[in-house]
Amino acid sequence: MPEGPSIILMKESLLPFTGQQVTEISGNAQFEKDSFVGQILLEIRTFGKQVIRIHLLMFGSYSIDEQTKPDKSLRLALFFSSGSIYFYTCSVKSVDLEYLSYIDWEADIMSDSWNPEKAKEKLKANPTMMVCDALMNQDIFSGVGNIIKNEVLFRIGVQPESPLGHLPPGKIKKLIEEARNYSFDFLKWKREFVLKKHWLVHTRSTCPVCGQKLIKKQTGAGKRRSFFCEKDQKLY
The missing domain is CATH 3.20.190.10 (MutM-like, N-terminal)
Structure with a gap:
């Protein structure tokens, strides 16, 4: 997609x-x-x-x-x-x-109408949902796909199978912030034809921080590919 x-x-x-x-x-x-x-x-x-x-x-x-x-x-x-x-x-x-x-236009991650507080409330309402599923949920983060999911979770140091209810408030805040931040980074890099050069974990084999082999696994209800580091990303 x-x-x-x-x-x-x-x-x-x-x-x-x-x-x-x-x-x-x-x-x-x-x-x-x-x-x-x-x-x-x-x-x-x-x-x-x-x-x-x-x-x-x-x-x-x-x-x-x-x-x-x-x-x-x-x-x-x-x-x-x-x-x-x-x-x-x-x-x-x-x-x-x-x-x-x-249509909930405030769920569009790249829109001027984007409403982070509404996203926060939707996340709180789904404590058992895995964070990987939450990022891919178009009712919460419209426009986020698998690349953004993997890169955002690496940026905030969270493993994809962590339930939302287990994440500290600070991580929820970073999740919302980085979903939008990375989307605009993605747009900038795509315009410059350098997007893949900036991937840190998506389709990569080793962690750019510790050098450990990355885990490649189908995660969440949607069984989408996740790439993550067991050392630098925490399972909550």
Whole structure:
């Protein structure tokens, strides 16, 4: 699943199409597409797109002005007078305006509306949840993915299988702070094409602090890959 910073970059590439009229629409997404021809693309939001919601899932991608993948992967193509947008291997749904009122925009880790106090309350309400699951929970940290999860937990010195209820208040505070901090570091490094160079534990084999072999393990309810150091990260 593309993480929040990558979605921000996608939004930036699509922004030139805002205010333009859809002249043609195609793709194998199963909804009434013809009704969108002639519509104006009013806004692009990184928590979803209105009136079409696009979720990139695990392997979704997009391209601009050129179809780069075969028709079987093409879920939606929007054509404008100045160019075109193509979305592949993703979930595409048509939603009504009321849909936006149900989204908790304050959970978006990279949004100006981000509310750390609300995140703190959600964490407190789930004491048995593993911290690895909490970071990946899009209702708490929308935009956080597996890379950010692994790097944040290394930054704050916590093992992924630690239950939230066992973490000291100071660690909860650092968890919330670093989830946002690392997301913006991720965005900066991604723009500079140096993201992987800055990974400390994700897909790495040895700890950059003590040199000990890192543990690679599927953790949490989602069984996602975790990379962590048993010495420099504490199991609470």
